[in-house]
Amino acid sequence: MKLRTVTFSPAISILAVVMAFSLFISSCKTAGGPAGNDIPVGEFASLTGGTATFGQSVHNGDVLAVEEINGAGGVLGKQLRLVTEDDQSKTEDAVASVQKLVNSDRVIAVLGEVASSRSMAGAPICQQAHVPMITPASTNEDVTKKGDYIFRICFIDPFQGQTMARFALNSLGKKRAAILTDVKQDYSVGLDEAFKNTFTFNGGVIVSEQSYSTGDKDFHAPLTSIKGANPEVIFVPGYYTEVSLIVRQARELGIDCPILGGDGWDSPELTKGAEKEFNNTFFSNHFATEDPDTTVQSFIKKYQDKYHAVPDAMAALGYDATRILADAIKRAGSTDSVALKNAIAGTKDFPGVTGRITIDKFRNASKPITIIKVVDGKFHFAQRIGPNGEALTPFQP
């Protein structure tokens, strides 16, 4: 009985002290308004953790755009100041990051995230605080349904899945498809559903549906059963780490039909050591580096001068998101949240690196999709498909 009173009261009193102390500290901190001479723009990205490559690319694109805008005199006579928060690829850290940006840094708008789950965690905070948020690359439909302050400048998962299904049917002329999905990734599941619906609706047959999880190394089991079903085309909407192994192992097993994927394939790492195996594969993407368009080429040049690397789609999307925001601030003529929100919503035919971007009434981007053909490890432009599924250019096999 002695111990009971001895150990119990310090436990509770520590708790009380902690609370009192934290309340005291925090109430001392007075939140300041936006600083006078610059415009603070928040960015939350996964600079470390599981999807660090995506986060760093977007960050590079954002930084490049901000430097370019500031170099040209800024907006409304003020310089943009990018406030970056790393969320370590975790949703709970994304919540903390956005709360910090919105409440402590008092940013006028938030850029981010790549992963849809982290955008969905950040969006309600921005919506509640009436701070416009532009996600460069969250493709899950539900992100922009969080409220009228949430925008996106990339296409959505269903559109990518639908486009690849139409591409398989119309451009490649294939009727029997197999799907290999990464059940651990919301992105992969979303593409899978859209592909399946469009493909079967337009007369195709799904002959086999297999799954794997992020981090798997051996795909012989699902691939063997896919091979047994004898498909004409395989859809693998995963991320490049696993896709690289999947394609290699599929070719090893003698599966030589075309393999299709989404923008998760886009990485210089994809074909390393498997250049031959990746022939006859296609994926949908936001832009192609060999696109002759001057906006694209000048972006690639600037990016290479600064980072000495070829930009990927995430960098291009980050760059576009930042420039669309700057453009909207200019058109709004102020950083007032309602005016800024309306200006972003009014974005029309913005000449972005990833295509002409118009924000539709659901605050999603209406823009074309680029299909990439992989030849000996190089990404070549194959076809451009418009927002309504129409082929904008003929398929170049």
Next chain:
Amino acid sequence: MKSYFALILAIAVIIGASFLTPMINDYVLGRIIYVGIMISLAVSLNLINGFTGQFSLGHAGFMAVGAYTSAIVTTYLSVHGFAMAGFTGIVGFAVALILGGVLAALAGLGVGIPSLRLRGDYLAIVTLGFNEIIRVIIQNLDFKIDGTDYIGGARGFSVLPITTFTWVFIIAAITIFCVENLVNSTYGRGFLAVRDDEVAAEAMGVDTTKFKVRAFVVGAFFAGVGGGLFAHSNFHITPLDFTFLTSIDIVVIVILGGMGSTVGVILAAVVLTTLSELLRSVPEYRMIIYSLLLIILMITRPQGLLGPATMERLMRRRRTGDQATPQKPLIAPVEG
């Protein structure tokens, strides 16, 4: 009697303090709430790892059960027209949290009965596996509320943000109260006996398996409640929020605070969460500095910030003015 009084007093203080919360920046308040949740989780894990000496790496699994269960309940209620604010909100959320805790406790029972005959490393591996099983089940769960798939597998579950300062700290106080009173009761000596010497305890007639299962069930209950609070403060949860890495984060708090010392664990939860938040401004070095500090702390204080031995020494000195109490080993035999 005295400890009930302390609990009531703590709750009164928390309710009083909650009137100050509107003055605080939402970001800081969010972090304080997060600290409170970590306190509940770490104190409940301390019952399993610290007091009963069973090395569990499955705490995030129990959290996940509680998080998803309570989120399903609150979503169901709000879809069916119950306002999740005011009185109905309080009742609804309480029901959701308790149900989450009960289901997590059942999961604790489920994992406990077959696996707790194992010891040490083997048990750690089983609980690790259990954690992953729970996560994979949630990922593949096909559960709809009125035909809508809210859980969304890997896509994640958008949860109502109804966790408040008051909820979190009242539950932290209740968790501390329950765990402390349990282990310091006559009955609770069984947990400590299992930790200190399992063979001796068994020889003395303590049913060691039963005590281990009890520790798991109670620990899992509070982990489930903590998971529910976490879900409702995070806006959006995905199965990836509950990997074994999350379990390890909580284990680190328990070890750093001092296995078997509630005060130490609370202190560690506050210190580590704050530290990680302060390092936010240097993202490139964040993990390096954080890990280095952990290593330094473990070298300089292997018994934890405030291990049970340290606590006992401090208390004794205060009472009797006794100066030279020799340093006790990490797992000290408890007299009693």
